[in-house]
Amino acid sequence: MTVIEKDRDGIVLKGLTKSFGAVRAVRGIDLTIKPGEIVALLGPNGAGKTTTTDMILGLSRPDKGTVTVFGLSPSDAVKAGDVGGMLQTGTLVQYLNVRELITMVASLYPHPRDVDEVLKQTGIKEFATRSTTKLSGGQTQRVRFAVALVADPDLLVLDEPTAAIDVEGRRDFWTIMREVTAEGKTVIFATHYLEEADSYADRIVVMARGSIVADGPPNEIKARVGRRTIRATLAVADVADLSTITGVSKAERHGEGVTLSCLDVDTSDNALREFLTRYPDARDIEVRGVGLEEAFLELTADDEDDVATEQHHGSSGSTEGWA
Amino acid sequence: MKNLTYLKFEFLRTIRNRRFLIFSLIFPLVLFFFVAGANKNLVVDGISFPLYYMTGMAAWGSMTAMLSSGARIAAERQIGWTRQMRITPLSTRNYFAAKTLSGYFMAILSIIALALAGTSLGVRLSAVHWLIMLLLMLVDLIPFAVIGIMLGHLMKVDSLGPLLGGITSLFALLGGAFGPLGQSGFLLKVIKDIPSYWLVQASHTALGSSGWPPAQSWIVIAIWTVAMYRVATRVYRRDTLRV
Numbered sequence: 001m002t003v004i005e006k007d008r009d010g011i012v013l014k015g016l017t018k019s020f021g022a023v024r025a026v027r028g029i030d031l032t033i034k035p036g037e038i039v040a041l042l043g044p045n046g047a048g049k050t051t052t053t054d055m056i057l058g059l060s061r062p063d064k065g066t067v068t069v070f071g072l073s074p075s076d077a078v079k080a081g082d083v084g085g086m087l088q089t090g091t092l093v094q095y096l097n098v099r100e101l102i103t104m105v106a107s108l109y110p111h112p113r114d115v116d117e118v119l120k121q122t123g124i125k126e127f128a129t130r131s132t133t134k135l136s137g138g139q140t141q142r143v144r145f146a147v148a149l150v151a152d153p154d155l156l157v158l159d160e161p162t163a164a165i166d167v168e169g170r171r172d173f174w175t176i177m178r179e180v181t182a183e184g185k186t187v188i189f190a191t192h193y194l195e196e197a198d199s200y201a202d203r204i205v206v207m208a209r210g211s212i213v214a215d216g217p218p219n220e221i222k223a224r225v226g227r228r229t230i231r232a233t234l235a236v237a238d239v240a241d242l243s244t245i246t247g248v249s250k251a252e253r254h255g256e257g258v259t260l261s262c263l264d265v266d267t268s269d270n271a272l273r274e275f276l277t278r279y280p281d282a283r284d285i286e287v288r289g290v291g292l293e294e295a296f297l298e299l300t301a302d303d304e305d306d307v308a309t310e311q312h313h314g315s316s317g318s319t320e321g322w323a
Numbered sequence: 324m325k326n327l328t329y330l331k332f333e334f335l336r337t338i339r340n341r342r343f344l345i346f347s348l349i350f351p352l353v354l355f356f357f358v359a360g361a362n363k364n365l366v367v368d369g370i371s372f373p374l375y376y377m378t379g380m381a382a383w384g385s386m387t388a389m390l391s392s393g394a395r396i397a398a399e400r401q402i403g404w405t406r407q408m409r410i411t412p413l414s415t416r417n418y419f420a421a422k423t424l425s426g427y428f429m430a431i432l433s434i435i436a437l438a439l440a441g442t443s444l445g446v447r448l449s450a451v452h453w454l455i456m457l458l459l460m461l462v463d464l465i466p467f468a469v470i471g472i473m474l475g476h477l478m479k480v481d482s483l484g485p486l487l488g489g490i491t492s493l494f495a496l497l498g499g500a501f502g503p504l505g506q507s508g509f510l511l512k513v514i515k516d517i518p519s520y521w522l523v524q525a526s527h528t529a530l531g532s533s534g535w536p537p538a539q540s541w542i543v544i545a546i547w548t549v550a551m552y553r554v555a556t557r558v559y560r561r562d563t564l565r566v
Contacts, residue, residue: 079412084410085407096336104328108411109411
């Protein structure tokens with residue numbers, strides 16, 4: 001891969017801190033991303049993902065700490081044309097058609113890619129002569145992606161690239177994305193969809209309240225945040241027996257209510273089937289996915305950080321069994 | 324500004340904006356034919372009225388063209404395009420240079436259109452005088468380029484539209500673009516400190532009767548430019564620090 005042949009450092013974040021007034025958006029992040037790695041920054045809104053990507057892009061300056069992009073400062077990397085970005089918010093400028101827009105942006109870079117090739121690759125060639133203001137959400141998003149791509153950057157930073165589009169558009173987007181990243185680019189994308197991070201990243205960095213709370217390969221992260229709980233009302237039940245149901249990592253009983261915790265969707269489906277076979281008189285059955293946000297907050301609940309207690313998301317405290 | 328491709332698309336985007344075209348070109352032209360056409364043989368201050376009114380309308384139109392780059396900056400800020408540009412190798416300086424140059428591009432179109440309109444109503448100037456008038460106007464437009472950049476970072480696009488209309492009309496009115504305001508007294512003294520006055524006065528020089536613009540003209544233009552530049556820099560810093 002060309003990027004690795006350059007024998008450069010990847011993206012290095014050291015002790016990164018950024019506050020906006022009283023809001024501590026990013027609270028001391030250390031992260032090293034190797035060239036060619038595809039990393040998802042996963043976290044709920046307000047986790048500090050955008051603040052982090054903004055600092056990597058040189059759009060905002062850290063209060064403390066440093067960012068280097070392939071050994072350069074973010075602004076030097078941007079100047080050298082090494083970085084392409086797709087920001088979270090932003091529409092396209094008007095009075096241009098799609099091809100004109102991409103040509104204009106390409107002209108700003110020292111070593112841009114061929115405009116036609118980019119139009120083709122991002123699937124926007126069919127509407128290349130359409131005005132930038134007359135596109136659907138999915139089309140706009142693909143054009144914005146082309147804007148980032150035409151730079152032929154070594155690093156692509158995508159801040160919630162699929163936030164504004166429907167499910168189908170989202171799938172199309174990632175299909176194109178996968179083709180592009182096969183070329184060995186380093187990619188950092190922020191998302192709050194676990195499935196996206198799971199399907200498209202080599203590595204998931206989970207952020208919550210300005211800190212990195214987990215960092216690892218997708219299957220590991222998924223296991224940690226993909227939990228389900230089954231709740232039911234049951235007159236007679238034995239906790240010990242409930243615990244023996246396959247896939248149940250933890251069983252609890254409060255009066256007539258029972259709660260079964262499962263590690264992920266597959267096991268909870270199986271556990272529910274077995275539970276109903278064993279206890280056909282169970283009523284009021286509720287299967288609930290632990291929200292990503294809740295899972296993240298639980299991940300940080302062990303921190304001594306007192307802020308955790310301010311969170312009103314009812315943390316059950318049952319972290320054992322999946323930590 | 325070495326990047327001609329980028330500049331070309333900036334020009335295209337400016338000229339495709341129908342609203343800019345109407346306000347900086349069509350309106351002044353219509354008003355010119357309306358007013359100067361009815362007073363073809365009038366002489367004011369020793370200057371033929373169509374010539375005076377021609378520079379007045381060209382001043383108004385070109386001022387609008389220059390300030391319009393502020394509206395474009397505000398719009399690009401609002402939709403997040405400015406941030407997108409900040410992560411390209413395009414420097415801030417060149418971003419503003421391109422906006423200013425496309426403002427000038429529209430301004431020159433406006434001045435040329437008015438010059439042609441003037442000629443059709445009998446305005447006759449030598450080539451040298453046309454050139455001097457054009458150059459003087461371009462110099463006197465500098466403060467408006469800076470004011471545009473400043474407003475573009477200060478205002479939201481929705482409030483900027485009407486504000487620009489008001490500002491250009493006020494500048495034009497006080498500068499005497501719609502007709503001379505006063506020949507003496509306190510008002511004229513104040514008016515002489517406004518850059519648009521000197522923009523309109525370019526016609527006097529064009530006629531060659533009142534000689535080269537007085538020192539005051541250059542001082543006023545310079546002071547306004549420097550002062551507005553300082554405000555614009557401060558406003559820009561505040562705006563980019565926010566993100």
